[in-house]
Each structure stands twice: as structure tokens, then as C-alpha cells.
Amino acid sequence: MSIIGEIKILFLKDLKIEYRNKLEIGILSIFSIATGAIIGFVSRNMLINQMKLVIGMIILTQLFLSVFASWKSFIKELEKGTLYSLLLTPISPASLFFSKLLLSVLLIETMSIISLFFSVFFSGGLIKPSIYIVVGILAMGLYLSAVSSFSSVVGVYVESRGLLVPLVILVLSLPATLYFVSSIENMTGLIILVLLSFAYGLVITSLVEMVMVEAD
Amino acid sequence: MKKLVLRNISKEFLGKLVLNNVNLEIDSPRIVLIKGPNGSGKTTLIRIIAGLIQPSNGKIEIYVDGKKVLDRRRIVGYVSHYPLIYDELSVKENIDFFAGLNGLKNTMGYEFIKSIISSLGLIKYLDSMTGNLSYEWKKRVDIARALIHNPEIILLDEPFTGLDEVGRQSLIQLFNELLHRDKIIILTSPIGDIDKDLEILSRFLDKKELREGSLV
Incomplete structure (x- = not known):
């Protein structure tokens, strides 16, 4: 079977499971709406239009989401034991990684858009994101999805994953x-972020390869 | 004709020797019972054979019709002592998912799969959510999951634990069918259950105990 076919089967399974976990998705949506509302209301009291501060706050929301996405990725499969049944099937490590990455991208990007939309809505027109900022936030979501999947794979190896995973995400996302945020206007930041995401993709795929031979 | 060969298998965990120089050679059709108290390395050995753990020393070779098998995952089926399936999916969805990852489409079109589902008594539960089933029925679904790709070597970690008499009989019936299909079946048993398991197995088996090497 092709890698695309494997990713499709794995991703559809994850999507079906997420769809049935309506409570989790509902709570995440409320979280994104609430953070959007807070960002919107806070921006009303700014003396000048501090767009970079708004971006920073949305990235903070994405950070929380990436910790959650990390738990839902490989760690959840490990804790439920189903990682072993996946590793016993003749699928490629790349398929396993990309299906998990796709789910993280979907989760983080959707919730980021919800958060951005509600921050614009509650700011009373004070927050006016340009197309560069919207694309930039989506690129940051892509990057954090890669970091989230990376930390999830790292979490498979360690007992104290509850502490380590948020730490890994924070450390890797800070630079x-x-x-x-400092180079948002000239698009350099976006290009670097997308390149970094692909680099993480390669690192994680090779890590998944290691998990497949020593998953205990 | 299938052959499984274990040569000088040893495994250390954090400096502690769990398996010491285990040698085993099995030709199909054959059932092998690995017995020992908790912590004696039964599960470690069976996981090494499955390919989930790498041995510290030694190697495993599998031959089908005289040819050495390179990708063990395609011909090994592994059943853990806890079910490795998705609670959020129905029994049929679980079977379809794992069959799909093994390159099988239209699962119910295969006579082998239909006979396994039938032998395990799962037909009436195909549309039930796996999470709503009792431990025993989950275990049966897990056995179906492990056998879905028609493996030549079947590894079962404490398969009779948690099964009632009807479940045991179904499993024995299934073992019989698998032996007629020229399979190698390896199962483990905790020390307390050995007599009961041996009594069950002796009804139709040529018992072979692990004499070469030792489980530390």
C-alpha cells in the first residue's frame, strides 16, 4: 500500500475518534473562544494598536493547544497500548508521523482561527489583522504542530512526560x-517557520523509526 | 513449512538480566507454551519475537518455505495480555482499520477473516462499540485483530486470562483450526495457571517445553 493510502486510513481513524469525543472538542472550542474574547477585550484598552502583542497572545493560545495536541498524538496511543498494535502492522514510520501531524495541524489551525476571529470580533474593530498576519499565525500553527508531534514522540521514551512535554514545546517554540514576531512584516519569519516545520518533520520521522524497533 | 529460530537471545533492562541465552527452534505446525512466574521474562521474550523489543544479544530468524523472512511484521500476530484496540471504534471498525493497514480491503470478503470472526463469536457484536464490551469480549476482538492478516506465527501473552469456559473453548477451537493451517503458536502462562492451561492444551497438542537456555 502507498504511504498516502496508509496516512488516509490512519488519519480517518483519528478523525472518527475525535468526532466521537465531542466533549473534548467542545471544551477546546470554548477555550479558543474565551481566549479570543480576552484578547479582544484587552486590545480595547490599548492606547495604541499593539498588533504584535495580539499576535503574541494568540501564539500563547497556540502553545496551550500544542501541549494538548501532543498528548493526543503518540502519547495517547502509548498510554492506551494501541501504539504497539500500530507498530506491529507493516506501515511506514512516515505514514504514522504524518497522520498524527495532520491531526495536530487540523486541531491547532482550526482553534487558532476561532481564537483570531473572536479576538477581532470582541475588539470592536481595533484588531485588524492583515493577510500577512493571518498567514503568519497559520504558519506558526504549522510549526507548533511539528513541535507538538516531536515532543509527543520524545514523550514516548520518558516516564515524566507530563512535565517534559510542555517544557520541550516551550523551549523549542520560544526562539x-x-x-x-520581530520579522512579521517582511515575510522572512514565515519562510523560516515553514522550513523549520519541515526540518522537524524529518527529525520526527527518523525518531518514529527508532520507536518502531524499540517500543518498550 | 515455517520455522522460527531463536539464537542466544539475551535481554538486559537497566543492567538487570531478564533473559539469558535463550535458544529455541520451532517448526510448524506447533504450539509452544512458555511458562514461568511473574517477572520471569515471558512477556519480554514474546515481545522480542514480535519485534517490539530488540534483544541485547542474539538474533531471531524466521523461514517460510525455506526462505528467510525480512519483515517480521507481515507474518507475526501478537496478542498482549491487555487488548490493543480502540474503545472509540466499533468491533467492525477496529477489524476494518487493522485489516486496512495490512493492505486488505473489503474485510468481510475474505473467508479467513470471516472464519476467525465466526470462531471467536464476534458476529453479533460487529456493530457494538468496543468500549462498551466486557474485558473478555475485548480480548476476543484483540485476538481477531492479531489474526486479521493471516500470520504464520501467532504470539499470545496469557491468552486464557480473563476468559470464561466458553471463551476458552472458542480459543481452543481456533487453535485447532490454526494448527490445521500449518501455523506456529506460542503462548505464555503465569505459574498459577499452568496446570489448567496444560490440561487444555494437552487435549490436542504435542507439548514442547523451553529446555534450551533459561528464563532468568
Whole structure:
């Protein structure tokens, strides 16, 4: 079977499971709406239009989401034991990784858009994101999805994953966030972020390969 | 004709020797019972054979019709002592998912799969959510999951634990069918259950105990 076929089967399974976990999705949606509302209301009291601060706050929301996405990725499969049944099938490590990455991208990007939409709505027109900012936030979501999947794979190896995973996400996202926020206007940040996401993709795929030979 | 060969298999965990120089050679059709108290390395050995753990020393070779098998995952089916299936999916969805990952489409079109589902008594539960089933029925679904790709070597970790008499009889019936299909079946048993398991197995087996090497 082709890698695309494997990714499709794995991704559809994850999507079906997420769809049935309506409570989790509902709570995440409320979280994104609430953070959007807070960002919107806070921006009303700004003396000047501090767009970079707004971006920073949305990235903070994405950070929380990436910790959650990390738990839902490989760690959840490990804790339920189903990682072993996946590793026993003749699928490629790349398929396993990309299906999990796709789910993280879908989750983080959807919730980021909800958060951005409600921050614009509750700001009373004070937040006016340009197309560069919207694309930039989506690129940051892509980057954090890669970081989230990476930390999830790392979490498979360690007992204290509850502490380590948020720490790994925070440490890996800080430099990118600072660079992204400071260079948002000239698109350099976006290009770097997308390149970094692909680099993480390669690292994680090789890590999944390691998990497949020593998953205990 | 299938052959499984274990040569000088040893495994250390954090400096502690769990398996010491285990040698085993099995030709099909054959059932092998690995017995021992908790912590004696039964599960470790069976996981090494499955390919989930790498041995510290030694190697495993599998031959089908005289040819050495390179990708073990395609010909090994592994059943853990806890079910490795998705609670959020129905029994049929679980079977379809794992069959799909093994390159099988239209699952119910295969006579082999239909006979396994039938032998395990799963037909009436195909549309039930797996999470709503009792431990025993989940275990049966897990056995179906492990056999879905018609493996030549079947590894079962404490398969009779948690099964009632009807479940045991179904499993024995299934073992009989698998032996007639020229399979190698390896199962483990905790020390307390050995007599009961041996009594069950001796009804139709040529018992072979692990004499070469030792489980530390």
C-alpha cells in the first residue's frame, strides 16, 4: 500500500475518534473562544494598536493547544497500548508521523482561527489583522504542530512526560516565536517557520523509526 | 513449512538480566507454551519475537518455505495480555482499520477473516462499540485483530486470562483450526495457571517445553 493510502486510513481513524469525543472538542472550542474574547477585550484598552502583542497572545493560545495536541498524538496511543498494535502492522514510520501531524495541524489551525476571529470580533474593530498576519499565525500553527508531534514522540521514551512535554514545546517554540514576531512584516519569519516545520518533520520521522524497533 | 529460530537471545533492562541465552527452534505446525512466574521474562521474550523489543544479544530468524523472512511484521500476530484496540471504534471498525493497514480491503470478503470472526463469536457484536464490551469480549476482538492478516506465527501473552469456559473453548477451537493451517503458536502462562492451561492444551497438542537456555 502507498504511504498516502496508509496516512488516509490512519488519519480517518483519528478523525472518527475525535468526532466521537465531542466533549473534548467542545471544551477546546470554548477555550479558543474565551481566549479570543480576552484578547479582544484587552486590545480595547490599548492606547495604541499593539498588533504584535495580539499576535503574541494568540501564539500563547497556540502553545496551550500544542501541549494538548501532543498528548493526543503518540502519547495517547502509548498510554492506551494501541501504539504497539500500530507498530506491529507493516506501515511506514512516515505514514504514522504524518497522520498524527495532520491531526495536530487540523486541531491547532482550526482553534487558532476561532481564537483570531473572536479576538477581532470582541475588539470592536481595533484588531485588524492583515493577510500577512493571518498567514503568519497559520504558519506558526504549522510549526507548533511539528513541535507538538516531536515532543509527543520524545514523550514516548520518558516516564515524566507530563512535565517534559510542555517544557520541550516551550523551549523549542520560544526562539521561533521571538523571530516570527520581530520579522512579521517582511515575510522572512514565515519562510523560516515553514522550513523549520519541515526540518522537524524529518527529525520526527527518523525518531518514529527508532520507536518502531524499540517500543518498550 | 515455517520455522522460527531463536539464537542466544539475551535481554538486559537497566543492567538487570531478564533473559539469558535463550535458544529455541520451532517448526510448524506447533504450539509452544512458555511458562514461568511473574517477572520471569515471558512477556519480554514474546515481545522480542514480535519485534517490539530488540534483544541485547542474539538474533531471531524466521523461514517460510525455506526462505528467510525480512519483515517480521507481515507474518507475526501478537496478542498482549491487555487488548490493543480502540474503545472509540466499533468491533467492525477496529477489524476494518487493522485489516486496512495490512493492505486488505473489503474485510468481510475474505473467508479467513470471516472464519476467525465466526470462531471467536464476534458476529453479533460487529456493530457494538468496543468500549462498551466486557474485558473478555475485548480480548476476543484483540485476538481477531492479531489474526486479521493471516500470520504464520501467532504470539499470545496469557491468552486464557480473563476468559470464561466458553471463551476458552472458542480459543481452543481456533487453535485447532490454526494448527490445521500449518501455523506456529506460542503462548505464555503465569505459574498459577499452568496446570489448567496444560490440561487444555494437552487435549490436542504435542507439548514442547523451553529446555534450551533459561528464563532468568
